[in-house]
Amino acid sequence: xxxxxxxxxxxxxxxxxxxxxxxxxxxxxxxxxVLPGQADRIxxxxxxxxxxxFALGLEDKIVAVTLHCxxxxxxxxxxxIGTFWQPNIEAVIAAKPTLxxxxxxxxxxxxxxxxxxxxxxxxxxxxxxxxxxFEAIDRIGTATGKxxxxxxxxxxxxxxxxxxxxxxxxxxxxxxxxxxxxxxxxVAGRDTFVNEMIELAGGENxxxxxxxxxxxxxxxxxIASGAEVIIEPSMTPEDLVAQRDKAFQCWNRFENVPAVxxxxxxxxxxxxxxxxxxxLYEGVESIARCLRPELFAD
Amino acid sequence: xxxxxEVENLSFGYTxxxxxxxxxxxxxxxxxxLAIAGPNGAGKSTLLNLLCGLxxxxxxxIRIDAAPVESYSTEALAKKVAVVWQESMPVFGxxxxxxxxxxxxxxxxxxxxxxxxxxxxxxxxxxxxxxxxFALRPLGSLSAGERQRVFIARAMAQNTxxxxxxxxxxxxxxxxxxxxxDLLKAAQLQIGKTIVAVTHDINLAAQYCDATLLxxxxxxxxxxxxxxxxxxxxxxxxxxxxxxxxxxxKEKFFIPLGKFAKDNxxxxxxxxx
Amino acid sequence: MNGQLTAKKLAVRTASxxxxxxxxxxxxxxxxxxxxxxxxxxDGIGLQGAVNPDYEIFVRVRxxxxxxxxxxxxxxxxxxxxxxxxxxxxxxxxxxxxISSGAGLGAIIAVISGLNWTFLGRSPIALFAFIGAIGTVxxxxxxxxxxxxxxxxxxxxxxxxxxxFFSALIMFLxxxxxxxxxxxxxxxxxxxxxxxxxxxxxxxxxxxxxxxxALFYIAPQLNALSFGENDARSMGVNTARTHIIAFxxxxxxxxxxxxxxxxxxxxxxxxxxxxxxxxxxxxxQLLPLSGIIGAIFLVVADTFGRIVVAPAQLPVGVVTAxxxxxxxxxxxxxxxxxxxxxx
Numbered sequence: 001x002x003x004x005x006x007x008x009x010x011x012x013x014x015x016x017x018x019x020x021x022x023x024x025x026x027x028x029x030x031x032x033x034v035l036p037g038q039a040d041r042i043x044x045x046x047x048x049x050x051x052x053x054f055a056l057g058l059e060d061k062i063v064a065v066t067l068h069c070x071x072x073x074x075x076x077x078x079x080x081i082g083t084f085w086q087p088n089i090e091a092v093i094a095a096k097p098t099l100x101x102x103x104x105x106x107x108x109x110x111x112x113x114x115x116x117x118x119x120x121x122x123x124x125x126x127x128x129x130x131x132x133x134f135e136a137i138d139r140i141g142t143a144t145g146k147x148x149x150x151x152x153x154x155x156x157x158x159x160x161x162x163x164x165x166x167x168x169x170x171x172x173x174x175x176x177x178x179x180x181x182x183x184x185x186x187v188a189g190r191d192t193f194v195n196e197m198i199e200l201a202g203g204e205n206x207x208x209x210x211x212x213x214x215x216x217x218x219x220x221x222x223i224a225s226g227a228e229v230i231i232e233p234s235m236t237p238e239d240l241v242a243q244r245d246k247a248f249q250c251w252n253r254f255e256n257v258p259a260v261x262x263x264x265x266x267x268x269x270x271x272x273x274x275x276x277x278x279x280l281y282e283g284v285e286s287i288a289r290c291l292r293p294e295l296f297a298d
Numbered sequence: 299x300x301x302x303x304e305v306e307n308l309s310f311g312y313t314x315x316x317x318x319x320x321x322x323x324x325x326x327x328x329x330x331x332l333a334i335a336g337p338n339g340a341g342k343s344t345l346l347n348l349l350c351g352l353x354x355x356x357x358x359x360i361r362i363d364a365a366p367v368e369s370y371s372t373e374a375l376a377k378k379v380a381v382v383w384q385e386s387m388p389v390f391g392x393x394x395x396x397x398x399x400x401x402x403x404x405x406x407x408x409x410x411x412x413x414x415x416x417x418x419x420x421x422x423x424x425x426x427x428x429x430x431x432f433a434l435r436p437l438g439s440l441s442a443g444e445r446q447r448v449f450i451a452r453a454m455a456q457n458t459x460x461x462x463x464x465x466x467x468x469x470x471x472x473x474x475x476x477x478x479x480d481l482l483k484a485a486q487l488q489i490g491k492t493i494v495a496v497t498h499d500i501n502l503a504a505q506y507c508d509a510t511l512l513x514x515x516x517x518x519x520x521x522x523x524x525x526x527x528x529x530x531x532x533x534x535x536x537x538x539x540x541x542x543x544x545x546x547x548k549e550k551f552f553i554p555l556g557k558f559a560k561d562n563x564x565x566x567x568x569x570x571x
Numbered sequence: 572m573n574g575q576l577t578a579k580k581l582a583v584r585t586a587s588x589x590x591x592x593x594x595x596x597x598x599x600x601x602x603x604x605x606x607x608x609x610x611x612x613x614d615g616i617g618l619q620g621a622v623n624p625d626y627e628i629f630v631r632v633r634x635x636x637x638x639x640x641x642x643x644x645x646x647x648x649x650x651x652x653x654x655x656x657x658x659x660x661x662x663x664x665x666x667x668x669x670i671s672s673g674a675g676l677g678a679i680i681a682v683i684s685g686l687n688w689t690f691l692g693r694s695p696i697a698l699f700a701f702i703g704a705i706g707t708v709x710x711x712x713x714x715x716x717x718x719x720x721x722x723x724x725x726x727x728x729x730x731x732x733x734x735x736f737f738s739a740l741i742m743f744l745x746x747x748x749x750x751x752x753x754x755x756x757x758x759x760x761x762x763x764x765x766x767x768x769x770x771x772x773x774x775x776x777x778x779x780x781x782x783x784x785a786l787f788y789i790a791p792q793l794n795a796l797s798f799g800e801n802d803a804r805s806m807g808v809n810t811a812r813t814h815i816i817a818f819x820x821x822x823x824x825x826x827x828x829x830x831x832x833x834x835x836x837x838x839x840x841x842x843x844x845x846x847x848x849x850x851x852x853x854x855x856q857l858l859p860l861s862g863i864i865g866a867i868f869l870v871v872a873d874t875f876g877r878i879v880v881a882p883a884q885l886p887v888g889v890v891t892a893x894x895x896x897x898x899x900x901x902x903x904x905x906x907x908x909x910x911x912x913x914x
Binding site: 350351352371372373374375376377379380381383386387388389390391392393395396397399400401403404406409410411456 | 805
């Protein structure tokens with residue numbers, strides 16, 4: 001039995017030694033308020049964050065972005081640290097950042113946590129609603145010492161949006177079906193930022209409240225929705241005309257839906273409407289052009 | 299000299315309603331060769347399991363070396379009793395010598411390695427059972443008979459005063475059947491091992507054993523020397539089959555007779571009607 | 572291998588194995604998507620405040636990952652050895668008694684309940700996974716005993732039933748969860764190496780090595796048990812005690828491995844076989860060598876997963892499945908005829 005006693009004793013000593021050596025070092029938490037002076041090497045972990053940083057005039061301070069950051073064009077030239085979904089933590093560290101800006105969903109939250117534990121400054125921001133976008137611009141402005149630019153950016157966007165709302169009016173909302181995927185058919189529900197953009201553009205979602213944010217739907221629901229306009233955002237901006245023709249072919253089987261009947265199916269550039277960023281107004285305007293083409297006839 | 303195995307009023311049943319063994323008593327002196335014979339289902343293997351502590355009696359006691367079987371720890375009992383089972387299934391490819399070495403497990407040092415003494419014991423056992431020739435081959439590559447000899451070697455390497463065997467000659471050819479019995483007898487005579495062997499072969503057993511336990515159905519048992527226990531009437535009653543009794547010198551032998559048995563007029567014997 | 576195992580042979584083989592492991596770990600720590608210069612790393616030791624990404628990457632990202640991979644690989648391989656010995660089944664692996672589905676269920680419950688507190692600096696997923704794993708083993712043990720004392724078949728059946736039921740629960744919860752949580756859970760279930768605190772690594776390593784030692788202590792008993800319970804008992808093995816220690820320790824180190832890195836498959840199944848085929852079935856040797864080779868296997872697999880589709884990362888469980896599956900098939904075909912117990 002004594003060999004078991006030895007084992008037990010050695011284990012206790014090991015555990016004790018572990019806590020003695022490493023227990024102190026655990027508290028590495030920097031608090032989430034970031035000093036503006038530290039933001040001279042910034043890594044952005046999402047395309048919309050990159051856009052915000054560029055819009056605030058921080059182009060020189062950005063040292064790395066994700067593979068998907070394609071706007072503004074200067075961003076595409078920056079060093080890359082992996083994709084939006086799977087960032088490469090080694091590349092982040094190699095970029096020697098003083099500030100890492102991430103979004104708030106699980107994957108990126110974990111990454112921010114890991115970086116904080118190693119000792120890096122991270123700013124985690126949720127941008128899932130339009131109001132959160134304005135907050136985000138504000139926070140990033142504060143963190144990087146660009147409050148003035150941030151305020152200007154926010155008020156600029158809000159002014160343009162108000163102008164658009166005045167133009168399209170608040171009555172006669174156009175029923176819109178926002179199709180993100182054709183096979184299987186998947187649409188944007190009411191709990192999304194796309195929905196907010198639609199409403200800002202003077203429309204309303206043809207689909208009622210759903211459990212999922214981007215639910216797959218069946219033919220029944222398409223017909224019951226009575227959509228007046230169908231919008232498909234496209235991730236390949238080349239040749240939108242050809243894509244629109246193809247869309248008409250595919251939707252032909254729903255000839256009883258007003259949108260199909262009236263040939264109001266639009267394929268638009270997905271870039272500005274797939275991310276919630278400083279080009280919000282451009283996105284909402286592109287939607288409004290589909291809903292009320294007569295207002296933009298100039 | 300006191301008995302090394304004492305069985306007193308032993309009763310056992312797998313369920314309380316059906317008793318396989320009822321009120322069995324016998325004693326085995328050290329250095330005896332005991333053969334246990336009887337028809338299928340009479341409880342021979344059950345008795346063996348009880349003797350080595352795998353099962354507990356419902357009533358009565360079994361004493362090994364004057365202490366009840368229950369009082370021994372598994373390790374202590376393994377130093378008194380070694381068992382050769384009817385069927386041992388090797389799952390992984392242990393070699394012959396590794397298998398036999400496992401018998402020395404109760405004697406290992408604290409870190410679980412064998413000593414010189416253990417190795418010698420194993421070498422002797424391999425020699426005695428004529429298995430040294432394929433010591434390094436995996437167990438699964440041997441024939442059933444060779445495997446059986448390996449398990450007997452293992453039990454011998456365990457170096458215990460008592461050796462229990464459950465039908466040890468089942469898969470062996472004639473030469474090896476006799477060889478095994480010779481081996482067991484030698485162990486008995488030279489080292490003084492007590493051998494208890496459950497067997498179906500009453501003739502071979504009769505040649506070698508000193509004592510016999512003939513276990514019939516309903517625990518109708520006879521204990522005594524082979525001469526006393528094995529008689530044509532006993533065998534017919536216990537096994538329910540007619541036998542032909544023959545004699546070679548002073549030794550009697552019995553051959554069961556079925557419906558289609560050939561004409562049985564042979565030298566020096568009278569058929570049993 | 573021919574010849575008998577002696578203490579000296581075992582010591583030599585274990586030492587060589589450890590040297591090989593350390594070498595592999597050192598080499599793999601220099602492999603990655605970023606170039607790390609060893610000189611910069613050495614310069615960076617002890618320097619506080621200076622920005623030294625080579626040092627940071629090496630010490631804070633790569634080393635913890637590699638240590639974690641070694642710990643998890645060793646734990647799963649040894650656990651696999653024990654499960655195969657106890658269940659007397661060459662196709663057993665550490666997850667057969669419900670640990671995988673129990674841990675997965677614990678993890679997904681943690682994810683869905685959206686708890687925010689941390690335990691030892693980590694999310695509650697690890698803790699819940701650990702509790703789920705241990706709890707499930709206890710449940711399977713309890714159910715198995717209902718069928719009779721330590722009946723192996725009863726244990727196996729209970730394990731299958733519990734695994735099936737919990738897997739169904741996991742599917743149901745996955746359906747009900749929000750999409751982000753689902754992604755997080757599935758990612759966890761595929762097995763991944765995330766850098767840990769040194770404290771967590773230290774404790775984990777200690778537990779796993781202690782577990783391996785405990786199993787080594789009962790290795791002769793495991794040898795005897797390979798022949799069946801009757802044989803083992805007649806050779807002086809206290810089968811009840813051996814079963815409890817073996818299952819308990821194997822479950823414990825597997826639960827630790829799973830809670831640290833998610834479900835990594837194939838290590839516990841393939842490594843014991845490979846080692847057994849080369850070195851023989853003696854558990855006194857099988858246990859330490861499987862642990863070492865399991866560690867090497869997982870370190871290499873993780874390194875592979877890090878670089879093959881860079882900058883993305885293949886979860887290590889995917890790599891082990893891709894490598895382990897065909898490897899197992901090759902083993903089966905090549906040695907199936909030679910090895911007796913596969914007949």
